[in-house]
Amino acid sequence: MNEAALRSLRIQLAGHRQQALERSRQRLVIGALVFAAVTVVIGLRLMDLAVLKAIDRSAGRADIFATLRPPRADIIDRNGEVLATTLKVQALAVRPHRVIGDKEALARKIVEVLPHLDLDFVRRQLNSSAKFRYISRRLTPEQVSRINAIGEPGLEFQDEAERVYPNGVLASHVLGYTNIDGKGMAGIERSFDTRLTEESQLNKPLQLSIDVRVQHALEYELNAAMEKFSAIGAAGIILDVHTGELLAMASLPAFDPNAVSRSPSETWFNRATQGIYELGSTFKAFTTAMALEEGIVTLGKKYDVSAPLAIGRFRIRDTHPENRSMTVPEIFMHSSNIGTAQIALDVGPETQQAYMRRLGFLEPVHIELKESAQPMYPNPWGKASTMTISYGHGIAVTSLHLATGYATLVNGGVWRPATLMKIAPGTERSTGERIFSEETSKIMRQLMRLVVVQGTGKQANAPGYRIGGKTGTAEKPGVGGYQRKALITTFAGAFPMDDPRYVVIATLDEPKGIKETYGFATAGWNAAPAMKAIVQRVGPILGVEPNVNKDVDLSPLQRYIAG
Amino acid sequence: MRYYTGIIMALATAVSAAVCFAVSLEVGERRDEVMALKRQIAGDMREVRRLQAEWQIRVRPGQLQRLNDTYFGLTAPTADRYFASAESYVAFAADPNSEPQKPQVLPAIEQQMDSLEAPQTYLAKATDGGKAQLVAVSSDGPAVAMRLPSLPVYATVQKPRPSGFGEAAPKVHLASWSEPVAGPAPRPRKESIALAMRTPAETAGAEAYAPALPKKAAPLGGLDAATIASIERLAASEAGTQ
Numbered sequence: 001m002n003e004a005a006l007r008s009l010r011i012q013l014a015g016h017r018q019q020a021l022e023r024s025r026q027r028l029v030i031g032a033l034v035f036a037a038v039t040v041v042i043g044l045r046l047m048d049l050a051v052l053k054a055i056d057r058s059a060g061r062a063d064i065f066a067t068l069r070p071p072r073a074d075i076i077d078r079n080g081e082v083l084a085t086t087l088k089v090q091a092l093a094v095r096p097h098r099v100i101g102d103k104e105a106l107a108r109k110i111v112e113v114l115p116h117l118d119l120d121f122v123r124r125q126l127n128s129s130a131k132f133r134y135i136s137r138r139l140t141p142e143q144v145s146r147i148n149a150i151g152e153p154g155l156e157f158q159d160e161a162e163r164v165y166p167n168g169v170l171a172s173h174v175l176g177y178t179n180i181d182g183k184g185m186a187g188i189e190r191s192f193d194t195r196l197t198e199e200s201q202l203n204k205p206l207q208l209s210i211d212v213r214v215q216h217a218l219e220y221e222l223n224a225a226m227e228k229f230s231a232i233g234a235a236g237i238i239l240d241v242h243t244g245e246l247l248a249m250a251s252l253p254a255f256d257p258n259a260v261s262r263s264p265s266e267t268w269f270n271r272a273t274q275g276i277y278e279l280g281s282t283f284k285a286f287t288t289a290m291a292l293e294e295g296i297v298t299l300g301k302k303y304d305v306s307a308p309l310a311i312g313r314f315r316i317r318d319t320h321p322e323n324r325s326m327t328v329p330e331i332f333m334h335s336s337n338i339g340t341a342q343i344a345l346d347v348g349p350e351t352q353q354a355y356m357r358r359l360g361f362l363e364p365v366h367i368e369l370k371e372s373a374q375p376m377y378p379n380p381w382g383k384a385s386t387m388t389i390s391y392g393h394g395i396a397v398t399s400l401h402l403a404t405g406y407a408t409l410v411n412g413g414v415w416r417p418a419t420l421m422k423i424a425p426g427t428e429r430s431t432g433e434r435i436f437s438e439e440t441s442k443i444m445r446q447l448m449r450l451v452v453v454q455g456t457g458k459q460a461n462a463p464g465y466r467i468g469g470k471t472g473t474a475e476k477p478g479v480g481g482y483q484r485k486a487l488i489t490t491f492a493g494a495f496p497m498d499d500p501r502y503v504v505i506a507t508l509d510e511p512k513g514i515k516e517t518y519g520f521a522t523a524g525w526n527a528a529p530a531m532k533a534i535v536q537r538v539g540p541i542l543g544v545e546p547n548v549n550k551d552v553d554l555s556p557l558q559r560y561i562a563g
Numbered sequence: 564m565r566y567y568t569g570i571i572m573a574l575a576t577a578v579s580a581a582v583c584f585a586v587s588l589e590v591g592e593r594r595d596e597v598m599a600l601k602r603q604i605a606g607d608m609r610e611v612r613r614l615q616a617e618w619q620i621r622v623r624p625g626q627l628q629r630l631n632d633t634y635f636g637l638t639a640p641t642a643d644r645y646f647a648s649a650e651s652y653v654a655f656a657a658d659p660n661s662e663p664q665k666p667q668v669l670p671a672i673e674q675q676m677d678s679l680e681a682p683q684t685y686l687a688k689a690t691d692g693g694k695a696q697l698v699a700v701s702s703d704g705p706a707v708a709m710r711l712p713s714l715p716v717y718a719t720v721q722k723p724r725p726s727g728f729g730e731a732a733p734k735v736h737l738a739s740w741s742e743p744v745a746g747p748a749p750r751p752r753k754e755s756i757a758l759a760m761r762t763p764a765e766t767a768g769a770e771a772y773a774p775a776l777p778k779k780a781a782p783l784g785g786l787d788a789a790t791i792a793s794i795e796r797l798a799a800s801e802a803g804t805q
Contacts, residue, residue, distance in 0.1 A: 065601075068608050082619045088609060166619035216624030217639075464642025537639045546642035 071161040072182055073196045074205035075175060075189075077212045078247075078422045082205075084165050084175055084189070084257075086182075090144050091137040091158045096128050099154030103127060106152055110135065113146045138162060163189075169254040171215045173270040173371070174208070174246075174420060177257035185260075186268065188420065191370050209245035209422045214238055217537035218248040222506065225530035226252055229511035229521070234530075235271035237403040237505040238538060241411040241494060243423045244404065244430075246367075247502065247542070251275075270371045271509070276396040279507075280523070281456075282406075282472030282492040283392030284340045285444060288332055289409055290355045291343045293440045299328050299560050305338040311384040316341050316391075319522075327560040332447045333455035335471065337391045344390030345383065352389065353381050358435050359408060359415060365400045366417035373398060392472055399490070403505045406492050410448070410468075410500040413441040449497040449552040454561070460491055460528035462536045464546025469493020469504075469531065471523035476510070486510050489523035491531040496544055497552045504538075506530045 075084040092114070099106065107122040114136050125133040137160060139147070144157060163178045176187020184193035192206060222234040238248040251271040255263030269275065291297040302325040309316040316337050331339030344352060356362055356377070364372040376396040378385040388394035400418055408415040413436030416429075436444070448468030451457045456471045472490040475482035490507045494500040511526045513519035539546060620626075631637050646652040 065605055065608075068605055070612075082615060085612065085616050085619075087613055087616055164616050164620075166616055167623045168625060170624065212624060216628065220628060464645075536641065540640055546640075546645060547647075548642045549647060 069202045071197070071202070072163065072178070073198075073202050075196075076205045076207050077210050077215075078208065078245075079211060080207075081212045082166055083171065083208065083210070083212070084163060086161045086163055089138045089160050089162045091160045092135045092139055092144075092147060093156045093158050094126055094133050094135055095131060095154050095156060096126055096133065097131070097154075099126060099152060101152055106150070106154075109150050110147065110155075113143055113150075114139075134158075163257075165257040167212060167216075168258065169256050170212065170219060171210055171249070172254045172257045173251045173272065174210055174215075174249055174369075175257055176369075177260045186371065187270075187369060191368050207422045208420050209240075209247065210249070210420065211247050211541070213541050214538045215248040215250065217541065218534055219250045219252065219254070221530060221533040221537055222250055222252055222508075224533065225506070225508060225511075225526060229508060229514060229517075229526045231508040231511040231526075233271055233509035235275065235399045235505070235507040235509075236534065237272055237399055237503070238534075239403045239407055239418060239503045239505075241407040241500050241503050242429060244407065244416040244418045245423055246418055246420050248538075249273075249400070249420075270369070271507070272399045273365055273367055273369055274371045274373045274398065276373050276375055276398055277488045277507070278393050278396050278474040278477070279399075279402055279488070279490050279492075280392040280472035280474035281335045281337075282402060282470050282490050283390065283395070284332060284335060285409055285448065285470050285492070286355065286359065286405060287340050287344050287347070287352075287390040288328060288447065289436055289440055289444050290351065291328075291347050292443055293436050294347060294351060296346050297328050297343060299443070299557065302327055303331060303339045303342045305331070305336050307338075309338050309341055309387070311341075311387055314384075316387060324562075327562075329447060329450060329557045329560045330562065332470075333450050333561070335451075335456050340390045341387035344386050347386075347390075349381050349383060349386040352386050355435070356389070356395070358433065359401075359405045360417075361395065361397050361401050361405065365398050365404070367400060368420045375401065392474060399505050399507050402490070402492050403503050406469075406494060406503045406505070408435055409444045410441060410494045410497075410503065412438050445494075445497050445500065446552055446554055446557055448493060450554055450557055450561075452493070453554065456524045457491065457493070457528045457531075459524060460493060460531040460535075462495075462532040462539070462546070464548045464550075465535050465539050465544065466496035466498055466551055467493055467531065467535055468495070468497035468500075468552070471528055473522040473524075487521055489521070489527040491523055491527035493531055495535050495539070496550075498550065501544060502538075502542060504531060504534055506534060 070086040072086045074082060074086070077083050092110075096103075103126045104123070107119060107126055110122050111117050111119050117136055122135060125135050135155075139157075147155060147157075161182055163182065165172070165175060165177075172187075174187055176189035176191075177185055178189050179185050182197075184190040184196065188206070188208065189196065195201060196206060218236045218238055222236045225231070226234045234250070234252040236248070236250040236252075237246065239246055249272050251269070253267045255267040260268070288297075292299075304325045305318060305321070306323045306325075308318075308321075318334075318336050318338050320334065321338075322334070322336075326334070326336060326339050328339075328343070330336075331343070353362075360366060361375055362377055364374050375398070377389070378394055381389075385394050404415065404418050413434055414432040415435050416432040445468060448470060449466065450468075451470055452461050452467050457467075457469055460467050460469060469492055472492065474488045474490075475484060476486040476488055477483070478486065488507065488509055489511055490505065492503070492505050494503045506527050508526055508530065511521050513521040513525070517525035646655065
């Protein structure tokens with residue numbers, strides 16, 4: 001080989017080496033870039049996890065107190081006592097397909113911790129083909145930790161809210177109850193469902209006008225009367241005459257809102273707002289008041305009550321007929337049907353109906369509960385109806401209607417709707433609707449006091465509390481007319497009568513006569529003493545001081561009363 | 564020189580990295596502590612709610628009523644348990660056995676208004692040669708000294724406390740207590756419900772819980788010297804002197 005050929009070969013060789021070198025360099029760069037890219041990706045991901053996600057997470061964590069917000073707002077009474085609250089409890093559930101361990105052994109372990117469960121039931125739940133099954137609700141914290149200790153990933157705890165009514169049966173008809181999904185099914189729980197579940201209001205309890213102590217006293221005394229006179233039910237109301245606030249409202253027998261299904265279904269019925277009854281002679285107060293207001297009668301006007309009054313084929317009679325003429329205060333005091341019917345005839349059907357309408361007796365009662373009923377009244381409203389309605393027959397309203405009506409009679413004549421919401425002290429009174437004049441209201445207060453001092457309501461006279469009111473006994477309608485033995489007895493009244501503050505209604509359903517009442521079952525013998533007992537209990541709580549040295553001046557009435 | 568600069572930079576980086584790591588570790592630790600505290604607070608708050616509910620269940624009126632009916636037999640105060648005025652309270656405190664002042668019947672409501680402007684009477688403690696006595700001081704009259712019968716006197720210058728009810732009610736209210744009658748056998752519970760609190764429950768258990776009173780109780784509903792003394796003490800402590 002010559003020298004030139006050799007050189008060219010070397011050059012060629014060098015060119016080859018050069019090429020290979022180039023190529024490997026390129027590969028190296030690409031490799032380095034790939035590694036760099038991976039590093040960058042990992043770095044970015046780290047940044048994402050460590051910084052960005054962490055911020056998110058800490059934001060989530062800071063909201064730890066949000067879990068404290070109850071899923072449903074509390075309900076409290078006028079003094080802040082808890083009436084309904086929500087507690088967090090845990091429920092045990094299983095996702096059967098995620099269970100790793102031996103299901104039979106697991107079932108035994110669960111039953112060991114939760115002895116109230118049936119082993120077969122637990123087995124069935126664990127072997128179910130469903131994705132998710134509840135095993136038990138309402139676990140105690142101790143049970144939760146013991147189940148956790150089993151360490152089975154297929155078991156899950158679910159946070160649940162449990163509505164608790166600490167006072168049990170107390171005020172159950174006012175509060176109502178919720179179903180297992182936390183939806184209000186009755187009472188305040190139902191009518192204020194949106195308010196109680198609204199996100200922004202969860203931490204603000206809903207304050208009612210009810211006073212737990214007063215409510216208890218009312219229910220206790222009504223229960224006592226019910227038991228004593230073997231009544232099948234009772235209703236009671238305590239209402240602030242100036243604001244319309246309900247301090248207490250009871251319907252007995254009551255149910256336990258903590259376990260509604262365990263109480264018989266007839267106890268779910270709210271007698272005070274849903275039960276419409278003919279309330280008997282308590283209506284005479286309205287008849288007298290409208291006659292006085294219209295100037296149709298004066299206190300001295302006399303009516304002949306010696307003979308029964310015939311309307312159509314019926315006759316209006318008096319329980320204690322007197323063979324003479326009576327003045328208006330005497331008619332009221334002795335609760336004469338004949339006299340009152342004649343007063344109503346003088347008032348006339350149209351005027352009577354107008355008053356009944358303005359007093360709200362012809363429409364469902366105004367209250368924040370959905371449990372209300374349409375009153376029953378005659379149509380057409382003829383002369384005969386006018387006479388029976390004057391003493392509370394032929395018209396059926398609820399006890400709460402009666403309470404607002406009596407509040408109107410005694411508070412100076414202004415009608416205001418009843419409310420279950422607390423009205424903060426110092427709030428200006430709603431104007432309401434004036435139905436009776438101050439003067440009529442004053443006379444009605446005297447007349448009501450007269451009934452308790454000298455008339456049919458003597459047994460309601462709690463010393464020092466200046467109770468006034470009216471008794472009412474009505475026969476319950478049954479198949480084929482009124483039932484003589486099934487009575488609804490009512491005492492409607494207010495105290496203290498010289499400056500009324502609270503209206504109290506006590507109604508007993510089918511009370512029986514007992515030895516102590518000489519067999520009588522009328523209102524004066526059972527509802528009136530119940531009224532006395534109630535007022536004596538609630539008076540001190542409500543700040544009404546008994547004072548035997550103070551009373552309504554009845555002297556303006558005395559000259560119209562014979563004997 | 565450049566050689567050293569490189570080394571120094573590397574060292575500085577290493578040191579600052581170590582310090583930063585330590586700080587961030589510290590921060591993480593603190594954050595965990597804070598979180599743990601927050602969790603604990605949340606847990607405690609939940610517990611407070613639960614305890615409140617439990618307390619409410621324990622003091623529900625029905626339960627208190629049962630306890631009262633079984634052990635105490637306390638009843639709502641009746642009209643005769645209220646003193647008509649501070650004067651009658653002083654008179655009663657001086658001599659519990661005295662007849663209560665006959666009530667003056669004021670029929671008309673309007674007349675009652677005047678009583679608000681009536682002179683107020685205060686109780687005062689006067690020391691006379693080491694002997695304490697209770698003195699009633701009227702806002703428009705001379706002081707009337709009354710010695711309590713062999714009782715230590717706790718009362719001091721004290722406006723008769725507007726009894727818990729109503730605005731400035733110028734009356735004194737004593738807690739009502741009817742002496743439980745110790746009977747051999749407890750009455751059936753059912754009956755005591757029907758009695759509706761108007762008579763004290765008779766139970767054997769009552770003795771253990773009833774205040775220690777002498778067998779013979781003074782008139783006026785079982786108020787005797789010991790009871791008066793405790794009332795005085797109560798009044799004094801309410802006035803903030805004890």
